Amino acid sequence: MDRIFYNGVIKTVDDAYPVVSAVCVKNGIIMHVGSDEEMLKFRSERTELVDLKGNFMMPGFIDSHMHMVGTYYTRMQLDLGPCRTKREVLDLLAAEADRIRREGKPGEWVMAANFNQDYWEDDKNIPNRLELDEACGDVPCYMQRCCGHTASHNTKALTIMGLMDEKEGQTEHNMKFLADGTPQGQLFEGDAGLVMDFAEVPSVEEFTECIRVETANCAKLGLVGIHSDDLNMTAPGRDVENLMAAFKFAGENGLMSCKVYEQCRIEDAEGLKAFIEKYPKGTAYGTRFVTSCIKQMGDGSLGAHSAVLRGSYANDPEAKGVRIHTDEEMNELIRIAHDGGYPAAVHCIGDGAVEQVLNAMELAQYENPKPDIRHGIVHCQIMGTDQVKRMQRNNVMAYVQPVFCRADAGIVDDCVGPELAKQSYDWRLMVDLGIHASGGSDCPVEPCDPIPNIYYAVTRDNGKGGSWYPENAVTMEEAIRMFTIEGAYAGYAEATRGSITVGKYADFVVLSQDLTKIAPQDILKTKVLMTVLEGETVYQA
Secondary structure, eight states: OOEEEESSEEEOSOTTSSEESEEEEETTEEEEEEOHHHHHTTOOTTOEEEEOTTOEEEEOEEEEEEOHHHHHHHTTSEEOTTOOSHHHHHHHHHHHHHHHHHHOOTTOOEEEEEEOGGGOSSOOSOOOHHHHHHHHTTSOEEEEETTSSEEEEOHHHHHHTTOTTOOTTTOSSOEEEOTTSSEEEEEEGGGGGGGGGGSOOOOHHHHHHHHHHHHHHHHHTTEEEEEEOOTTSSSTTTSHHHHHHHHHHHHHTTOOSSEEEEEEEOOSHHHHHHHHHHSOTTOBSTTSEEEEEEEEEOOOOTTTTOSOOSSOBTTBTTOOOOOSSOHHHHHHHHHHHHHTTOOEEEEEOSHHHHHHHHHHHHHHHHHSOOTTOOOEEEEOOSOOHHHHHHHHHTTOEEEEOGGGHHHHTTTHHHHHOHHHHTTSSOHHHHHHTTOOEEEOOOTTSSOOOHHHHHHHHHHOBOSSSSBSSGGGOOOHHHHHHHTTHHHHHHTTOTTTSSSOOTTSBOOEEEESSOTTTSOGGGGGGOOEEEEEETTEEEEEO
């Protein structure tokens, strides 16, 4: 044996032997599991013995939806996430504009991210163009909401982008207007990223460094796998080839500290056909990169009131949400992915978007039955019970983010009313119906730390000393499965990863506490002590 991990409390997520104390590993593969006495018999002079010192070990975590590249580049922007007042936001933007005037490069922008107006204590209205003009003056300013579905700009930015002459009712862009008919400054959905049209395409070398840094950061959090939506995020329509080349180099040269299941976002039909022809389903670079699914966008976000509802917003009757594609476009995109052998994973936050996407998935299956394909809905937030049952009937997976309770528990009832709210974020029903529900973070919307995610899956903490519709919570055992074996299933990897099973890759996380034994309020105290990927220690505290 190469390594024997012993003297631990090891949860396997395998019903054949649920808890053991030792595991034998050779060439990155689990060879034996059992008691210390049984496993230590397999040691030789070359075997490395890893004493777990009574700590809790389990399969490494898998995050089923995030944005690794987006996280890397967001770190380079002014972080507005900690701000708790609008005044604080505007002061930070003004200070950054002053810095740029003193020492910035010619043409440099104020680039800010991660704000959430729902946390502001003074004024929950997103700053408009005129307020940003007052803060930043002639320095172009772009500030993106934490969800990534809306951004606000000052006059200088909109002028550079060629949008200051847009007229209400005559524009093709998703944007707001002031009472005088001029642009208000706020753009939505794809238009919220128009600033990226002015960005340089990162080089292969820059993307490679991004992959190295971010997979190492994931390993520190106990992640051995991430399903990541990265294509067309830095320079839409222009960055795919450089990023895929970087994944190839990183994957084939040992630069990745966790496995990446790429959720390939291609939003136009012809581009999607070309991508599938060049990169068929399962394109792999080494053992740590694979193309997993085709990612599409169905709507916006709840906080930006751009999620598409079947009804109307209870607190904003004029808001209808923003549908990214027509029914015909969505049908075609899912059909292309389906016929090309790729499952589709579609962002749907509102029940109106869920309805559109389920219709498209049913149509694709009707026209070309593929019982083994694993289509999925990403987020599954505002949904009726009828739609959850429809997912079950159609074998549609759910990519859920329990940690969203942290921000959403305080706004969902106001947005959609209590009757629909109590049917939403219903992971209990999903699990009871046998839907494959995997857990993720949507990082950088929320940090990709699995521990808070598991905490909210179990507690649905409402931030006020109680629980938000606690009947919709899952058990600790179920939460662990969401972030291990279900994440592997979402990537067609359940036969090789996601549990501590003989013959699978040795992907482990060692924690400071036994998650199955501690009180819910103590979950957040849990620390990652070690992360093991394919038998290799990729992080140790």
